[in-house]
Amino acid sequence: VNQVWLVFVIPVLLSLAVNEVCDVAPWLAQKLVRRAARLWAFDDAAQALELGEEWAAIVNDAPGKLTKLGHALRFAGGAVWRFQSQRVIRSAVIQRVLRSRSVVAGSTDVEPAIVSFDAAVAAAGGRIRFLIDDLPIQDQQLYFPDMGEAVGPAAVLLVDEQGRFGGVAFPDGDGGFLAADGHRYIGAHVELNTPGDPLMVQLEQFVRERRQRRGSSK
Amino acid sequence: MPDHPTRVTAPFLDVAEAFLAASGQELHGWAIIKASGRGGPTVYKILERMASLGWLTSRWDDRTAEPNKPRRRYYKLTGEGVARAQALVGERRPVKSHRQLRPAFDGGDL
Numbered sequence: 001v002n003q004v005w006l007v008f009v010i011p012v013l014l015s016l017a018v019n020e021v022c023d024v025a026p027w028l029a030q031k032l033v034r035r036a037a038r039l040w041a042f043d044d045a046a047q048a049l050e051l052g053e054e055w056a057a058i059v060n061d062a063p064g065k066l067t068k069l070g071h072a073l074r075f076a077g078g079a080v081w082r083f084q085s086q087r088v089i090r091s092a093v094i095q096r097v098l099r100s101r102s103v104v105a106g107s108t109d110v111e112p113a114i115v116s117f118d119a120a121v122a123a124a125g126g127r128i129r130f131l132i133d134d135l136p137i138q139d140q141q142l143y144f145p146d147m148g149e150a151v152g153p154a155a156v157l158l159v160d161e162q163g164r165f166g167g168v169a170f171p172d173g174d175g176g177f178l179a180a181d182g183h184r185y186i187g188a189h190v191e192l193n194t195p196g197d198p199l200m201v202q203l204e205q206f207v208r209e210r211r212q213r214r215g216s217s218k
Numbered sequence: 219m220p221d222h223p224t225r226v227t228a229p230f231l232d233v234a235e236a237f238l239a240a241s242g243q244e245l246h247g248w249a250i251i252k253a254s255g256r257g258g259p260t261v262y263k264i265l266e267r268m269a270s271l272g273w274l275t276s277r278w279d280d281r282t283a284e285p286n287k288p289r290r291r292y293y294k295l296t297g298e299g300v301a302r303a304q305a306l307v308g309e310r311r312p313v314k315s316h317r318q319l320r321p322a323f324d325g326g327d328l
Binding site for chain 1: 279
């Protein structure tokens with residue numbers, strides 16, 4: 001009986017299973033990429049729809065059946081990674097290259113330039129790639145064009161889900177950032193913060209208020 | 219908006235080269251993935267970056283003959299994108315000459 005199972009039944013069942021998986025793979029791949037596109041686009045429903053269709057076309061173009069699934073899984077992996085990053089960014093942390101003077105002082109291969117806040121933003125191509133020596137934010141700040149990748153963040157900006165500025169957190173020495181309220185955040189990379197971005201608007205407002213407060217206290 | 223990438227990576231150059239090799243032809247997603255040899259998510263991150271730099275234009279395919287199939291999206295470098303991509307690739311990946319000196323056997327003329 002065992003030999004019958006080994007010789008006939010198991011191979012038949014296996015081939016049926018493989019056949020089924022191969023047939024289901026393209027359908028599964030289509031479902032998977034549309035879901036991946038939703039993750040990728042985060043909260044942009046229109047982009048999610050467009051990307052979903054575009055990626056479905058890519059899976060469609062890919063040869064083979066299991067290959068389609070392979071490509072879909074790759075998209076899904078990338079989307080999950082991006083979603084996690086975005087979630088961290090949007091829900092809690094905008095990690096940015098806020099530099100403390102002490103961190104920068106340790107580096108000797110970068111020439112610091114004193115620029116204004118606005119000039120720093122402009123020089124960084126509208127990105128938050130600058131700045132401060134210490135809180136509160138100063139009128140004149142240190143700007144290091146490529147320090148972001150060089151030394152890592154000295155602090156992160158905290159924003160809520162609407163992109164409103166919510167404070168600053170500092171490294172806790174364990175790869176995370178500790179805010180004043182005791183919450184711990186994990187940093188993530190931010191690429192897009194153009195001057196018109198809600199976060200940038202909030203930041204600029206924050207800086208203006210700081211300046212006004214400092215001006216009135218003098 | 220910056221007009222050049224702040225961080226140039228090998229995948230970025232691969233995708234740029236794929237577009238340059240297409241010599242002005244439009245490429246859809248699968249063609250870019252194949253030509254660049256990079257994975258889908260990597261390619262799409264780079265396409266986003268290129269689009270934000272103003273290097274790319276895109277349009278949807280009109281597949282009226284196959285209504286049930288998902289539409290492709292075609293990408294093409296803009297004029298500025300071509301110039302900047304050529305400059306970048308030329309700078310980072312200069313073309314190596316394939317011409318080699320070979321010995322001339324049987325007394326061939328040089």
